[in-house]
Amino acid sequence: MKLQAAVERVEVRVFKIPTETPESDGTYRWSATTLLVVQILSAGERGLGYSYATPAAGALIMESLAPVLEGRSPLDTVSCWNLMIAALRNLGASGIGMLAVSALDAALWDLKAKLLGLSLLDLLGAARDAIPVYGSGGFTSYTIDELQRQLGGWAGQGILRVKMKVGRHPEADSERVVQARQAIGEGTELYVDANGGYAVQQALGLAERYAALGVTWFEEPVQHQDFAGLCQLRKRMPPGMEIASGEYGFELDYYHRLLQAGAVDVVQADATRCGITGFLQVAALCSAYRLPLSSHCAPSLHLPLCCAVVPARHLEYFHDHVRIEQHLFEGTREPVAGVLAPDRHRPGLGLALREDVARRYEIQNSCWR
Numbered sequence: 001m002k003l004q005a006a007v008e009r010v011e012v013r014v015f016k017i018p019t020e021t022p023e024s025d026g027t028y029r030w031s032a033t034t035l036l037v038v039q040i041l042s043a044g045e046r047g048l049g050y051s052y053a054t055p056a057a058g059a060l061i062m063e064s065l066a067p068v069l070e071g072r073s074p075l076d077t078v079s080c081w082n083l084m085i086a087a088l089r090n091l092g093a094s095g096i097g098m099l100a101v102s103a104l105d106a107a108l109w110d111l112k113a114k115l116l117g118l119s120l121l122d123l124l125g126a127a128r129d130a131i132p133v134y135g136s137g138g139f140t141s142y143t144i145d146e147l148q149r150q151l152g153g154w155a156g157q158g159i160l161r162v163k164m165k166v167g168r169h170p171e172a173d174s175e176r177v178v179q180a181r182q183a184i185g186e187g188t189e190l191y192v193d194a195n196g197g198y199a200v201q202q203a204l205g206l207a208e209r210y211a212a213l214g215v216t217w218f219e220e221p222v223q224h225q226d227f228a229g230l231c232q233l234r235k236r237m238p239p240g241m242e243i244a245s246g247e248y249g250f251e252l253d254y255y256h257r258l259l260q261a262g263a264v265d266v267v268q269a270d271a272t273r274c275g276i277t278g279f280l281q282v283a284a285l286c287s288a289y290r291l292p293l294s295s296h297c298a299p300s301l302h303l304p305l306c307c308a309v310v311p312a313r314h315l316e317y318f319h320d321h322v323r324i325e326q327h328l329f330e331g332t333r334e335p336v337a338g339v340l341a342p343d344r345h346r347p348g349l350g351l352a353l354r355e356d357v358a359r360r361y362e363i364q365n366s367c368w369r
Contacts, residue, residue, distance in 0.1 A: 002115045005043035007074055010066035010104070012058040013037045015361040017324050024141040026167020026197025026220075033320055034363075035328070037353065038103040040111050042074050047111020048351055051272035052298065052321070053099035055363070060100045064091065069104065074111045081105060081277045094250035098273055105275035106301060110348035119344040124280075124308035130341035131306040133299070134191065137319035138164025138180065147176065148183035150319070155184040158337040161314065162188060163217070166206075167197020174209045181213050191217035198222055200229045204236060211238035217266070219244040230263035242266050246282075247296035250274055255282050259289045266313065270296035271305060283309035300325045300332050300351055303342050315340060325351075328358055 015035045022031045036053040038061065039046045051057065068083045084104060088097040113123040135154030138147050151162045164180050166173040173192075181190060192215050198206065203221035210218065218237065222229040224245050234243040242265035249255050250273050258264060267286050271279040279295075279302075286293045292313040295302035299317050306312040317335065326332045331350040333340055343350050 002043040007069045009041040011039040016363045023139045025165040026195035038107045040107045045114045047107040049103045049106025051099045051103040057100040098250040102275040113348040121304040130339045132314040133317040134161035135159045136163045140168040152183035155188040163191035167194035193219035196223035227261035227263045268296045286311040
């Protein structure tokens with residue numbers, strides 16, 4: 001236990017990992033993913049954090065955020081958080097700024113747990129030992145065969161919930177959902193995610209068809225900023241179908257407005273965008289509104305968080321990020337019978353970079369401040 005530690009150095013590294021094939025959802029296409037990894041050195045320990053960001057977030061860390069942390073105690077995570085948020089005042093307190101803050105915040109929490117000789121879950125305090133997952137992928141770029149193979153594979157592994165993308169070709173979406181249902185059988189829940197690809201009336205019409213096929217979760221049927229549209233849809237959804245949104249939230253105020261509007265049945269939060277500190281705040285807000293919480297992407301980062309916060313329902317086991325994190329990090333976990341459990345014998349997040357692999361994907365030389 002090292003209670004007198006101070007932040008000595010901050011390291012930023014950027015990696016670009018190609019997808020297996022070009023991918024798309026309802027509103028976006030990509031062929032590679034950029035991962036920003038931060039390590040903070042203190043008292044012989046290294047805190048590791050990351051976000052799915054842009055190299056520009058790394059430059060922001062070096063220029064504006066790392067200086068406010070140097071010499072500070074990494075045990076004072078709230079104080080460090082407030083200093084970083086204050087440093088964004090003239091730069092914008094969301095978007096790239098929060099991606100940068102979130103990577104540093106995760107590294108500070110990881111470092112704090114390591115300095116105290118604890119896993120992050122034990123530092124936070126466990127609400128549960130493990131968290132259910134849902135398999136997430138089913139990209140609109142997939143053929144029917146690829147869609148069925150992926151979703152059916154998860155169902156065959158005992159993952160009881162799977163999610164597919166819709167919204168790019170609305171005229172074909174119902175048939176794709178039919179094919180997905182055939183692949184997973186009747187015992188597995190089916191979720192759809194439009195990534196804001198539908199208009200309100202369009203989403204209403206499709207919701208009836210999806211409900212008939214046993215779809216229970218309709219994610220971002222319209223743009224996430226359209227609280228009024230989400231609220232309208234929520235009130236008119238078929239029985240048993242929930243509206244989910246929130247993954248693009250960077251600040252607590254966004255979530256407060258989302259919940260005040262009555263726009264969702266399930267809140268989504270992403271600690272690579274709102275930070276671990278922000279994720280814990282969102283969880284408290286969910287408890288106040290008595291709404292369930294589900295994490296978005298980055299499964300290795302969210303695993304201890306979802307086991308620690310009471311309103312967490314499940315964790316998104318997102319295909320791209322599972323692949324990247326298993327490839328680049330030691331210490332990742334795999335679900336057993338649809339449930340993911342952290343290794344509480346490993347301190348902090350329990351993750352370490354695989355240097356031999358990481359060097360192959362690094363697009364920006366290691367940068368210390």
